[in-house]
Amino acid sequence: MAWIRRQRNFIGLTLNFLMRRKGKNAALFLVYTMVVFLLSSVLFFTHAVKKEASLVLADAPEIIVQRLIAGRQDLMPEQAVDKIRAITGVDSVRGRLWGYYYDPVFRANYTLVVPPEFNYGAGNLVVGKGVSRSSIVSEGGIIPLKTTEGKIVTLTVQEILSTESELVSSDMILISEPDFRNIFGIRNGLLTDLAVTVRNPKEISTIANKIKKILPDSRPITRSEILRTYDAIFNWRGGIILLILSVCVIAFMIFSWDKAAGLSAGEKKEIGILKATGWETSDVILLKFWEGIVMSLTSFLGGMVLAYLHVFFTASILFSPVLKGWSVLYPEFRLVPFIDAYQVTTVFCLTVLPYTAATIIPAWKAANTDPDAVMRA
Amino acid sequence: MNDKKFQIFMGYLLLNLICFVLMFAHAAYSRREMRPALAEKSVMVKEYSLTDLCLFTDARYTRHPSMADLNTPFQDYPLSFEHFPSGSLVPPPPHLMSLSMAYGLD
Numbered sequence: 001m002a003w004i005r006r007q008r009n010f011i012g013l014t015l016n017f018l019m020r021r022k023g024k025n026a027a028l029f030l031v032y033t034m035v036v037f038l039l040s041s042v043l044f045f046t047h048a049v050k051k052e053a054s055l056v057l058a059d060a061p062e063i064i065v066q067r068l069i070a071g072r073q074d075l076m077p078e079q080a081v082d083k084i085r086a087i088t089g090v091d092s093v094r095g096r097l098w099g100y101y102y103d104p105v106f107r108a109n110y111t112l113v114v115p116p117e118f119n120y121g122a123g124n125l126v127v128g129k130g131v132s133r134s135s136i137v138s139e140g141g142i143i144p145l146k147t148t149e150g151k152i153v154t155l156t157v158q159e160i161l162s163t164e165s166e167l168v169s170s171d172m173i174l175i176s177e178p179d180f181r182n183i184f185g186i187r188n189g190l191l192t193d194l195a196v197t198v199r200n201p202k203e204i205s206t207i208a209n210k211i212k213k214i215l216p217d218s219r220p221i222t223r224s225e226i227l228r229t230y231d232a233i234f235n236w237r238g239g240i241i242l243l244i245l246s247v248c249v250i251a252f253m254i255f256s257w258d259k260a261a262g263l264s265a266g267e268k269k270e271i272g273i274l275k276a277t278g279w280e281t282s283d284v285i286l287l288k289f290w291e292g293i294v295m296s297l298t299s300f301l302g303g304m305v306l307a308y309l310h311v312f313f314t315a316s317i318l319f320s321p322v323l324k325g326w327s328v329l330y331p332e333f334r335l336v337p338f339i340d341a342y343q344v345t346t347v348f349c350l351t352v353l354p355y356t357a358a359t360i361i362p363a364w365k366a367a368n369t370d371p372d373a374v375m376r377a
Numbered sequence: 378m379n380d381k382k383f384q385i386f387m388g389y390l391l392l393n394l395i396c397f398v399l400m401f402a403h404a405a406y407s408r409r410e411m412r413p414a415l416a417e418k419s420v421m422v423k424e425y426s427l428t429d430l431c432l433f434t435d436a437r438y439t440r441h442p443s444m445a446d447l448n449t450p451f452q453d454y455p456l457s458f459e460h461f462p463s464g465s466l467v468p469p470p471p472h473l474m475s476l477s478m479a480y481g482l483d
Contacts, residue, residue, distance in 0.1 A: 055419070060426070064444065128431075165418050168421055169421060171434045172425075174425070229429075229470035304400070323463075323466070325435045
Protein backbone atom coordinates (compact mmCIF):
# COMPACT_ATOMS: atom_id res chain seq x y z
CA MET A 1 0.00 0.00 0.00
CA ALA A 2 2.81 2.35 0.99
CA TRP A 3 4.57 1.52 -2.28
CA ILE A 4 1.46 2.43 -4.30
CA ARG A 5 1.05 5.71 -2.38
CA ARG A 6 4.71 6.51 -3.04
CA GLN A 7 4.34 5.87 -6.78
CA ARG A 8 1.14 7.91 -6.81
CA ASN A 9 3.00 10.84 -5.24
CA PHE A 10 5.78 10.46 -7.79
CA ILE A 11 3.29 10.54 -10.67
CA GLY A 12 1.59 13.61 -9.17
CA LEU A 13 4.94 15.36 -8.88
CA THR A 14 5.91 14.30 -12.42
CA LEU A 15 2.69 15.84 -13.75
CA ASN A 16 3.51 19.05 -11.87
CA PHE A 17 6.97 19.16 -13.43
CA LEU A 18 5.53 18.49 -16.90
CA MET A 19 2.91 21.22 -16.47
CA ARG A 20 5.64 23.71 -15.56
CA ARG A 21 6.88 23.50 -19.18
CA LYS A 22 3.48 23.16 -20.80
CA GLY A 23 4.35 24.46 -24.28
CA LYS A 24 7.50 22.38 -24.70
CA ASN A 25 5.90 19.21 -23.39
CA ALA A 26 2.74 19.68 -25.46
CA ALA A 27 4.94 19.98 -28.58
CA LEU A 28 6.86 16.84 -27.54
CA PHE A 29 3.58 15.00 -27.00
CA LEU A 30 2.32 16.01 -30.47
CA VAL A 31 5.55 15.01 -32.25
CA TYR A 32 5.69 11.73 -30.34
CA THR A 33 2.04 10.91 -31.12
CA MET A 34 2.61 11.79 -34.81
CA VAL A 35 5.64 9.48 -35.06
CA VAL A 36 3.73 6.60 -33.45
CA PHE A 37 0.72 7.35 -35.67
CA LEU A 38 2.76 7.30 -38.89
CA LEU A 39 4.76 4.20 -37.97
CA SER A 40 1.65 2.32 -36.89
CA SER A 41 -0.35 3.42 -39.95
CA VAL A 42 2.37 2.08 -42.28
CA LEU A 43 2.62 -1.19 -40.35
CA PHE A 44 -1.16 -1.69 -40.11
CA PHE A 45 -1.71 -0.89 -43.80
CA THR A 46 1.10 -3.01 -45.21
CA HIS A 47 0.35 -5.98 -42.95
CA ALA A 48 -3.37 -5.86 -43.78
CA VAL A 49 -2.75 -5.74 -47.56
CA LYS A 50 -0.15 -8.52 -47.38
CA LYS A 51 -2.41 -10.73 -45.29
CA GLU A 52 -5.42 -10.11 -47.53
CA ALA A 53 -3.33 -10.79 -50.65
CA SER A 54 -2.13 -14.09 -49.17
CA LEU A 55 -5.68 -15.17 -48.34
CA VAL A 56 -7.41 -13.99 -51.51
CA LEU A 57 -4.70 -15.01 -53.96
CA ALA A 58 -4.35 -18.45 -52.36
CA ASP A 59 -6.89 -19.50 -55.01
CA ALA A 60 -4.99 -17.94 -57.92
CA PRO A 61 -3.97 -20.32 -60.76
CA GLU A 62 -1.15 -22.65 -59.74
CA ILE A 63 0.87 -21.82 -62.85
CA ILE A 64 0.40 -19.04 -65.41
CA VAL A 65 2.24 -19.63 -68.67
CA GLN A 66 3.13 -16.54 -70.70
CA ARG A 67 4.81 -16.47 -74.09
CA LEU A 68 7.78 -14.14 -74.39
CA ILE A 69 9.08 -12.73 -77.66
CA ALA A 70 12.06 -10.36 -77.54
CA GLY A 71 11.57 -10.02 -73.78
CA ARG A 72 7.95 -8.94 -74.09
CA GLN A 73 4.77 -10.83 -73.46
CA ASP A 74 3.07 -12.07 -76.62
CA LEU A 75 -0.10 -13.98 -77.51
CA MET A 76 -0.01 -17.73 -76.92
CA PRO A 77 -1.10 -20.11 -79.74
CA GLU A 78 -3.90 -22.48 -78.71
CA GLN A 79 -1.80 -25.56 -79.62
CA ALA A 80 0.22 -24.98 -76.45
CA VAL A 81 -2.83 -26.04 -74.40
CA ASP A 82 -2.59 -29.64 -75.64
CA LYS A 83 1.19 -29.76 -75.26
CA ILE A 84 0.93 -28.74 -71.58
CA ARG A 85 -2.07 -30.98 -70.94
CA ALA A 86 0.05 -33.96 -72.03
CA ILE A 87 2.51 -33.39 -69.16
CA THR A 88 2.03 -35.98 -66.40
CA GLY A 89 0.59 -34.37 -63.26
CA VAL A 90 -1.22 -31.55 -65.05
CA ASP A 91 -4.87 -31.49 -64.08
CA SER A 92 -6.26 -28.86 -66.44
CA VAL A 93 -5.14 -26.08 -68.77
CA ARG A 94 -7.34 -23.10 -69.54
CA GLY A 95 -6.55 -20.35 -71.97
CA ARG A 96 -7.07 -16.89 -70.48
CA LEU A 97 -8.19 -13.93 -72.54
CA TRP A 98 -7.64 -10.61 -70.85
CA GLY A 99 -6.17 -7.21 -71.61
CA TYR A 100 -6.12 -3.51 -70.86
CA TYR A 101 -8.37 -0.88 -72.38
CA TYR A 102 -7.72 2.84 -72.01
CA ASP A 103 -10.93 4.88 -72.06
CA PRO A 104 -9.96 8.27 -73.53
CA VAL A 105 -13.28 9.84 -72.46
CA PHE A 106 -12.89 9.14 -68.75
CA ARG A 107 -9.09 8.74 -68.94
CA ALA A 108 -9.35 5.50 -67.02
CA ASN A 109 -7.70 2.11 -67.57
CA TYR A 110 -9.94 -0.95 -67.49
CA THR A 111 -8.98 -4.61 -67.25
CA LEU A 112 -11.08 -6.63 -69.69
CA VAL A 113 -11.45 -10.29 -68.72
CA VAL A 114 -13.23 -13.11 -70.55
CA PRO A 115 -14.67 -15.42 -67.87
CA PRO A 116 -14.86 -19.20 -68.54
CA GLU A 117 -18.64 -18.92 -68.61
CA PHE A 118 -20.29 -15.62 -69.46
CA ASN A 119 -24.03 -15.95 -68.96
CA TYR A 120 -25.08 -12.68 -70.56
CA GLY A 121 -23.74 -13.40 -74.07
CA ALA A 122 -22.30 -11.07 -76.70
CA GLY A 123 -23.18 -7.38 -76.55
CA ASN A 124 -23.26 -7.35 -72.75
CA LEU A 125 -20.89 -6.56 -69.90
CA VAL A 126 -20.45 -7.01 -66.19
CA VAL A 127 -18.42 -4.17 -64.66
CA GLY A 128 -16.58 -3.55 -61.41
CA LYS A 129 -17.71 -0.86 -59.00
CA GLY A 130 -14.79 1.40 -59.92
CA VAL A 131 -15.71 1.27 -63.63
CA SER A 132 -19.32 2.10 -62.83
CA ARG A 133 -18.17 5.00 -60.64
CA SER A 134 -15.66 6.49 -63.07
CA SER A 135 -17.78 6.11 -66.21
CA ILE A 136 -21.02 7.04 -64.39
CA VAL A 137 -22.87 3.99 -65.62
CA SER A 138 -25.40 1.78 -63.84
CA GLU A 139 -27.14 -1.50 -64.69
CA GLY A 140 -28.87 -1.21 -68.07
CA GLY A 141 -26.54 1.61 -69.15
CA ILE A 142 -24.18 1.41 -72.13
CA ILE A 143 -20.41 1.58 -72.47
CA PRO A 144 -18.95 2.37 -75.90
CA LEU A 145 -15.61 0.69 -76.61
CA LYS A 146 -13.39 1.35 -79.62
CA THR A 147 -12.06 -1.59 -81.64
CA THR A 148 -8.54 -1.74 -83.07
CA GLU A 149 -10.07 -0.78 -86.44
CA GLY A 150 -11.53 2.39 -84.93
CA LYS A 151 -15.15 1.24 -84.92
CA ILE A 152 -17.29 1.92 -81.83
CA VAL A 153 -18.95 -1.09 -80.20
CA THR A 154 -21.74 -0.31 -77.76
CA LEU A 155 -22.16 -2.82 -74.96
CA THR A 156 -24.88 -2.99 -72.30
CA VAL A 157 -24.02 -3.23 -68.61
CA GLN A 158 -25.99 -6.15 -67.16
CA GLU A 159 -24.51 -6.29 -63.70
CA ILE A 160 -22.23 -4.34 -61.38
CA LEU A 161 -19.85 -6.34 -59.18
CA SER A 162 -20.15 -5.83 -55.43
CA THR A 163 -18.40 -3.10 -53.45
CA GLU A 164 -16.93 -5.79 -51.16
CA SER A 165 -14.97 -7.28 -54.08
CA GLU A 166 -13.37 -3.98 -55.17
CA LEU A 167 -9.90 -5.03 -54.08
CA VAL A 168 -9.85 -7.57 -56.93
CA SER A 169 -12.51 -6.29 -59.31
CA SER A 170 -12.75 -2.50 -59.19
CA ASP A 171 -11.40 -1.85 -62.71
CA MET A 172 -12.62 -5.14 -64.17
CA ILE A 173 -14.97 -5.55 -67.13
CA LEU A 174 -16.23 -9.07 -67.80
CA ILE A 175 -16.93 -9.48 -71.47
CA SER A 176 -17.87 -12.26 -73.92
CA GLU A 177 -15.16 -13.92 -76.02
CA PRO A 178 -16.47 -12.70 -79.42
CA ASP A 179 -16.66 -9.07 -78.19
CA PHE A 180 -13.16 -9.31 -76.68
CA ARG A 181 -11.64 -10.68 -79.89
CA ASN A 182 -13.52 -8.08 -81.93
CA ILE A 183 -12.35 -5.13 -79.80
CA PHE A 184 -8.68 -6.15 -79.67
CA GLY A 185 -8.50 -7.77 -83.10
CA ILE A 186 -7.26 -11.06 -81.68
CA ARG A 187 -7.99 -13.88 -84.10
CA ASN A 188 -9.32 -17.26 -83.02
CA GLY A 189 -6.62 -19.70 -81.92
CA LEU A 190 -4.67 -17.09 -79.96
CA LEU A 191 -4.84 -16.61 -76.19
CA THR A 192 -3.39 -14.07 -73.75
CA ASP A 193 -1.82 -16.72 -71.53
CA LEU A 194 -2.59 -20.10 -69.94
CA ALA A 195 -3.76 -21.02 -66.44
CA VAL A 196 -2.55 -24.47 -65.40
CA THR A 197 -3.82 -26.51 -62.44
CA VAL A 198 -1.69 -29.29 -61.04
CA ARG A 199 -2.88 -32.47 -59.31
CA ASN A 200 -0.20 -32.50 -56.61
CA PRO A 201 0.82 -29.02 -55.35
CA LYS A 202 4.29 -30.40 -54.48
CA GLU A 203 4.93 -30.91 -58.21
CA ILE A 204 4.26 -27.30 -59.24
CA SER A 205 7.90 -26.33 -59.73
CA THR A 206 8.72 -29.63 -61.52
CA ILE A 207 5.83 -29.08 -63.93
CA ALA A 208 6.84 -25.42 -64.42
CA ASN A 209 10.31 -26.66 -65.45
CA LYS A 210 8.79 -29.22 -67.83
CA ILE A 211 6.64 -26.50 -69.44
CA LYS A 212 9.78 -24.42 -69.94
CA LYS A 213 11.45 -27.37 -71.70
CA ILE A 214 8.47 -28.14 -73.95
CA LEU A 215 7.80 -24.47 -74.76
CA PRO A 216 11.20 -22.72 -74.66
CA ASP A 217 9.68 -19.33 -75.50
CA SER A 218 7.38 -19.45 -72.47
CA ARG A 219 7.64 -18.09 -68.95
CA PRO A 220 5.78 -20.03 -66.26
CA ILE A 221 4.84 -17.99 -63.17
CA THR A 222 3.88 -20.11 -60.16
CA ARG A 223 1.33 -19.19 -57.49
CA SER A 224 4.04 -18.91 -54.84
CA GLU A 225 5.79 -16.33 -57.05
CA ILE A 226 2.53 -14.37 -57.33
CA LEU A 227 2.18 -14.41 -53.54
CA ARG A 228 5.83 -13.43 -53.03
CA THR A 229 5.25 -10.41 -55.29
CA TYR A 230 2.88 -8.89 -52.71
CA ASP A 231 5.24 -9.74 -49.90
CA ALA A 232 7.96 -7.85 -51.76
CA ILE A 233 5.77 -4.82 -52.56
CA PHE A 234 4.67 -4.33 -48.97
CA ASN A 235 7.84 -5.46 -47.30
CA TRP A 236 9.06 -2.82 -44.87
CA ARG A 237 12.64 -3.46 -45.99
CA GLY A 238 12.13 -2.04 -49.46
CA GLY A 239 10.80 0.80 -51.55
CA ILE A 240 8.71 3.69 -50.36
CA ILE A 241 7.81 1.93 -47.10
CA LEU A 242 11.44 1.85 -46.06
CA LEU A 243 11.62 5.55 -46.95
CA ILE A 244 8.62 6.48 -44.77
CA LEU A 245 9.82 4.32 -41.90
CA SER A 246 13.34 5.77 -42.16
CA VAL A 247 11.97 9.33 -42.03
CA CYS A 248 9.93 8.41 -38.93
CA VAL A 249 12.82 6.69 -37.20
CA ILE A 250 15.28 9.47 -38.06
CA ALA A 251 12.82 12.12 -36.80
CA PHE A 252 12.39 10.14 -33.63
CA MET A 253 16.15 9.66 -33.22
CA ILE A 254 16.72 13.43 -33.50
CA PHE A 255 13.90 13.96 -31.03
CA SER A 256 15.29 11.41 -28.55
CA TRP A 257 18.86 12.58 -29.09
CA ASP A 258 17.79 16.11 -28.18
CA LYS A 259 16.43 14.73 -24.92
CA ALA A 260 19.44 12.51 -24.26
CA ALA A 261 22.05 15.12 -25.20
CA GLY A 262 21.41 16.98 -22.00
CA LEU A 263 18.91 18.62 -19.72
CA SER A 264 18.06 22.29 -19.88
CA ALA A 265 19.50 24.61 -17.23
CA GLY A 266 16.08 24.73 -15.53
CA GLU A 267 15.79 20.94 -15.41
CA LYS A 268 19.34 20.63 -13.99
CA LYS A 269 18.50 23.20 -11.34
CA GLU A 270 15.37 21.25 -10.40
CA ILE A 271 17.42 18.10 -9.93
CA GLY A 272 20.02 20.03 -7.91
CA ILE A 273 17.30 21.40 -5.58
CA LEU A 274 15.77 17.93 -5.15
CA LYS A 275 19.19 16.50 -4.27
CA ALA A 276 19.94 19.41 -1.90
CA THR A 277 16.63 18.79 -0.09
CA GLY A 278 17.58 15.20 0.59
CA TRP A 279 16.39 13.24 -2.44
CA GLU A 280 18.35 10.12 -3.31
CA THR A 281 19.71 9.57 -6.84
CA SER A 282 17.30 6.62 -7.16
CA ASP A 283 14.35 8.95 -6.34
CA VAL A 284 15.41 11.40 -9.06
CA ILE A 285 15.72 8.51 -11.55
CA LEU A 286 12.30 7.22 -10.52
CA LEU A 287 10.82 10.68 -11.07
CA LYS A 288 12.35 10.86 -14.54
CA PHE A 289 11.26 7.31 -15.26
CA TRP A 290 7.67 8.31 -14.55
CA GLU A 291 8.12 11.39 -16.73
CA GLY A 292 9.18 9.15 -19.60
CA ILE A 293 6.34 6.70 -18.97
CA VAL A 294 3.67 9.42 -18.72
CA MET A 295 4.77 10.97 -22.01
CA SER A 296 5.44 7.65 -23.79
CA LEU A 297 2.37 5.75 -22.74
CA THR A 298 -0.13 8.49 -23.60
CA SER A 299 1.54 9.21 -26.96
CA PHE A 300 1.93 5.52 -27.78
CA LEU A 301 -1.68 4.57 -27.00
CA GLY A 302 -3.09 7.72 -28.65
CA GLY A 303 -0.93 7.30 -31.78
CA MET A 304 -1.86 3.62 -32.14
CA VAL A 305 -5.62 4.23 -31.82
CA LEU A 306 -5.43 7.14 -34.30
CA ALA A 307 -3.51 4.94 -36.77
CA TYR A 308 -6.15 2.22 -36.47
CA LEU A 309 -8.93 4.73 -37.16
CA HIS A 310 -6.93 6.13 -40.08
CA VAL A 311 -6.26 2.80 -41.81
CA PHE A 312 -9.47 0.87 -41.13
CA PHE A 313 -12.10 3.60 -40.80
CA THR A 314 -10.97 6.27 -43.27
CA ALA A 315 -9.40 3.80 -45.77
CA SER A 316 -5.92 5.34 -45.22
CA ILE A 317 -7.02 8.78 -46.36
CA LEU A 318 -3.56 10.27 -45.83
CA PHE A 319 -1.87 7.60 -47.97
CA SER A 320 -4.41 7.67 -50.79
CA PRO A 321 -2.84 10.59 -52.78
CA VAL A 322 0.40 8.56 -52.89
CA LEU A 323 -1.35 5.29 -53.72
CA LYS A 324 -3.61 6.81 -56.37
CA GLY A 325 -0.75 8.22 -58.40
CA TRP A 326 -2.18 9.00 -61.84
CA SER A 327 -5.02 6.51 -61.49
CA VAL A 328 -8.39 7.98 -62.44
CA LEU A 329 -10.14 4.82 -61.45
CA TYR A 330 -9.13 4.07 -57.89
CA PRO A 331 -10.61 1.20 -55.88
CA GLU A 332 -12.35 2.20 -52.67
CA PHE A 333 -11.61 -0.88 -50.61
CA ARG A 334 -12.03 -1.51 -46.92
CA LEU A 335 -9.18 -3.58 -45.56
CA VAL A 336 -9.77 -6.37 -43.06
CA PRO A 337 -8.07 -5.26 -39.79
CA PHE A 338 -5.37 -7.88 -39.39
CA ILE A 339 -3.52 -6.47 -36.39
CA ASP A 340 -1.50 -8.44 -33.88
CA ALA A 341 0.86 -8.18 -30.92
CA TYR A 342 3.88 -8.23 -33.27
CA GLN A 343 3.03 -4.84 -34.78
CA VAL A 344 2.29 -3.32 -31.37
CA THR A 345 5.57 -4.65 -29.95
CA THR A 346 7.52 -3.36 -32.97
CA VAL A 347 6.19 0.19 -32.55
CA PHE A 348 6.67 -0.04 -28.77
CA CYS A 349 10.32 -1.09 -29.13
CA LEU A 350 11.02 1.58 -31.76
CA THR A 351 9.51 4.45 -29.74
CA VAL A 352 8.78 3.90 -26.04
CA LEU A 353 12.00 2.10 -25.09
CA PRO A 354 14.44 4.61 -26.69
CA TYR A 355 12.46 7.58 -25.39
CA THR A 356 12.34 6.29 -21.81
CA ALA A 357 16.07 5.54 -21.92
CA ALA A 358 16.71 9.01 -23.33
CA THR A 359 14.83 10.55 -20.39
CA ILE A 360 16.52 8.57 -17.65
CA ILE A 361 20.19 8.65 -18.73
CA PRO A 362 20.79 12.45 -18.61
CA ALA A 363 18.81 12.68 -15.34
CA TRP A 364 20.96 9.94 -13.84
CA LYS A 365 24.10 11.85 -14.91
CA ALA A 366 22.82 15.10 -13.38
CA ALA A 367 21.67 13.33 -10.20
CA ASN A 368 25.13 11.86 -9.71
CA THR A 369 26.78 15.30 -9.76
CA ASP A 370 27.24 17.48 -6.71
CA PRO A 371 23.97 19.47 -6.13
CA ASP A 372 25.89 22.70 -5.66
CA ALA A 373 27.69 22.27 -8.99
CA VAL A 374 24.42 21.35 -10.76
CA MET A 375 22.59 24.43 -9.41
CA ARG A 376 25.47 26.76 -10.29
CA ALA A 377 25.83 25.34 -13.86
CA MET B 378 -3.75 19.69 -6.22
CA ASN B 379 -1.44 16.74 -6.99
CA ASP B 380 -4.33 14.37 -6.37
CA LYS B 381 -6.62 16.16 -8.83
CA LYS B 382 -3.97 16.12 -11.57
CA PHE B 383 -3.26 12.47 -10.81
CA GLN B 384 -6.95 11.59 -11.15
CA ILE B 385 -7.32 13.52 -14.42
CA PHE B 386 -4.22 11.83 -15.81
CA MET B 387 -5.33 8.38 -14.70
CA GLY B 388 -8.77 9.01 -16.22
CA TYR B 389 -7.15 10.01 -19.52
CA LEU B 390 -4.82 6.99 -19.42
CA LEU B 391 -7.75 4.68 -18.68
CA LEU B 392 -9.67 6.14 -21.62
CA ASN B 393 -6.66 5.50 -23.87
CA LEU B 394 -6.35 1.95 -22.58
CA ILE B 395 -10.05 1.29 -23.17
CA CYS B 396 -9.73 2.60 -26.74
CA PHE B 397 -6.63 0.41 -27.21
CA VAL B 398 -8.46 -2.71 -26.02
CA LEU B 399 -11.52 -1.77 -28.09
CA MET B 400 -9.25 -1.52 -31.14
CA PHE B 401 -8.35 -5.23 -30.79
CA ALA B 402 -11.97 -6.15 -30.05
CA HIS B 403 -13.14 -4.26 -33.14
CA ALA B 404 -10.43 -5.91 -35.26
CA ALA B 405 -11.54 -9.37 -34.11
CA TYR B 406 -15.20 -8.54 -34.74
CA SER B 407 -14.46 -7.07 -38.20
CA ARG B 408 -12.42 -10.11 -39.20
CA ARG B 409 -15.42 -12.30 -38.46
CA GLU B 410 -17.87 -9.90 -40.08
CA MET B 411 -15.77 -9.54 -43.24
CA ARG B 412 -15.24 -13.29 -43.73
CA PRO B 413 -18.01 -13.53 -46.39
CA ALA B 414 -16.45 -10.60 -48.30
CA LEU B 415 -13.05 -12.33 -48.22
CA ALA B 416 -14.69 -15.54 -49.43
CA GLU B 417 -16.39 -13.63 -52.26
CA LYS B 418 -13.04 -12.25 -53.41
CA SER B 419 -11.46 -15.73 -53.23
CA VAL B 420 -14.28 -17.17 -55.33
CA MET B 421 -13.81 -14.41 -57.90
CA VAL B 422 -10.05 -15.07 -58.04
CA LYS B 423 -10.68 -18.78 -58.60
CA GLU B 424 -13.53 -18.38 -61.06
CA TYR B 425 -11.87 -15.80 -63.31
CA SER B 426 -8.28 -17.09 -62.75
CA LEU B 427 -7.16 -13.69 -61.40
CA THR B 428 -3.57 -13.16 -60.37
CA ASP B 429 -3.36 -9.71 -58.78
CA LEU B 430 -5.03 -7.22 -56.47
CA CYS B 431 -6.47 -4.06 -57.96
CA LEU B 432 -4.35 -1.54 -56.06
CA PHE B 433 -2.94 0.68 -58.82
CA THR B 434 -4.65 1.23 -62.15
CA ASP B 435 -2.43 3.84 -63.78
CA ALA B 436 0.19 1.53 -65.32
CA ARG B 437 -0.24 -2.08 -66.46
CA TYR B 438 2.92 -3.30 -64.77
CA THR B 439 1.62 -2.02 -61.44
CA ARG B 440 -1.96 -3.21 -62.05
CA HIS B 441 -0.69 -6.76 -62.49
CA PRO B 442 2.81 -6.66 -60.96
CA SER B 443 3.17 -10.44 -60.85
CA MET B 444 2.57 -10.65 -64.62
CA ALA B 445 4.87 -7.77 -65.54
CA ASP B 446 8.05 -7.92 -67.58
CA LEU B 447 11.15 -5.77 -67.23
CA ASN B 448 10.67 -3.90 -70.51
CA THR B 449 7.24 -2.37 -70.00
CA PRO B 450 8.16 0.38 -67.52
CA PHE B 451 10.80 1.67 -69.98
CA GLN B 452 8.88 1.12 -73.20
CA ASP B 453 8.33 4.66 -74.47
CA TYR B 454 11.63 5.31 -76.23
CA PRO B 455 15.26 4.16 -76.00
CA LEU B 456 16.76 5.14 -72.62
CA SER B 457 13.34 6.31 -71.38
CA PHE B 458 12.69 6.48 -67.66
CA GLU B 459 9.79 4.80 -65.92
CA HIS B 460 7.42 7.64 -65.14
CA PHE B 461 4.22 6.38 -63.50
CA PRO B 462 4.00 7.41 -59.83
CA SER B 463 2.90 3.92 -58.79
CA GLY B 464 6.10 2.58 -60.38
CA SER B 465 8.05 4.09 -57.50
CA LEU B 466 5.84 2.23 -55.01
CA VAL B 467 5.95 -1.17 -56.67
CA PRO B 468 9.34 -2.85 -56.95
CA PRO B 469 9.81 -5.54 -59.63
CA PRO B 470 8.48 -8.91 -58.45
CA PRO B 471 11.14 -11.24 -56.97
CA HIS B 472 10.79 -13.77 -59.82
CA LEU B 473 11.75 -11.05 -62.33
CA MET B 474 14.86 -10.19 -60.37
CA SER B 475 16.35 -13.47 -61.52
CA LEU B 476 17.67 -12.69 -64.99
CA SER B 477 16.99 -16.15 -66.34
CA MET B 478 13.30 -15.77 -65.51
CA ALA B 479 13.05 -12.22 -66.76
CA TYR B 480 14.40 -13.00 -70.19
CA GLY B 481 13.08 -16.52 -70.47
CA LEU B 482 16.58 -18.03 -70.42
CA ASP B 483 17.50 -21.37 -68.94
